[in-house]
Amino acid sequence: MSYSMTSSGYPSPSSMGLPTSTQHMKVANKATAVRELQRNHKTHMVKLENMKPGIDMRPPKAYPHVQMNAKRMQIEAERNSAIERENKILLGKMYSIMNSEPAYKTEQRASVTSLNMTVRKQEYDRIARENQAIMQRILQRDSNFNRGRLDADWEVTQRYLHNISEYPFVLGMPTPSKKKGLKPLDMSTISGGASAVEAEAEAEAA
Structure with missing residues (x-):
């Protein structure tokens, strides 16, 4: 300045x-x-x-025991050591389980048998025999419908349809109805009627 x-x-x-x-x-x-x-x-x-300012704006005093909490660090160290010890125990158990023989190969377990096995087998055989007999009866039974007779009846029906149809009969299509045509006019009648009308007109004029 x-x-x-x-x-x-x-x-x-x-x-x-x-x-x-x-x-x-x-x-x-x-x-x-x-x-x-x-x-x-x-x-x-x-x-x-x-x-000097009336309010102290300086940062508070740092206390070592607050910044470094020895008790908390000790608790965390003990907890980590406990977790590591449990992990080692679990790893040892898993290793022993993987390297040991399975129990179902070493132990001789008693076979479980049903007390009514014979009765159930006999019942099963009886049901199978009855089903086989029912199937044989169904296969050996004659049909109530005679296919040859049905075919002959159908041929007769078709012949009747052809006889009564005006147009070629097609199965499944409706038969066209007959259209009534108009009768042609009789020209002689028309000319005769015209001459009669003319005669009446001449008589009235006389």
């Missing part, structure tokens, strides 16, 4: 922000009053620079 210098080589009070006028004051000596104002202003600036 540059200041305007006086003839004596010192920065001027106006460039330093110091008061230089006493017009707002009633004093006997202006020079003395200006020096007093400047001295008070400098004292005020020094106090502002050295002023």
Whole structure:
């Protein structure tokens, strides 16, 4: 920051922000009053620079026993050691199970037999024989319908249909109905009627 210098080589009070006028004051000596104002202003600036805050904004003091909790670290170490010990025990059990012979190969287990096995087998054989007999009766039974007679009846029915049909008969299609045509007009009747009408008209005129 540059200041305007006086003839004596010192920065001027106006460039330093110091008061230089006493017009707002009633004093006997202006020079003395200006020096007093400047001295008070400098004292005020020094106090502002050295002023301390009323609220302590510094971080709180760090306590080693809070940052490094020895008890918590000890508990975690004991817990990790217990977990590791249990894992080793479990691994040993799994290894012994995988390398040992299965129990069903070494132990001689007593075979479980049913008390009514013979009765159930006899019942099963009886049901199988009855089913076989029913199937044989079904296969050996003659049909109630005579296919040859049915075919002959159908041929007779088709012959009847052809005889009564005006158009070629097609099974499954409706038979077209006969259309009634108009009778042709008799021209002699029409001419005779016209001559009779003319005769009546001449008689009325006479």
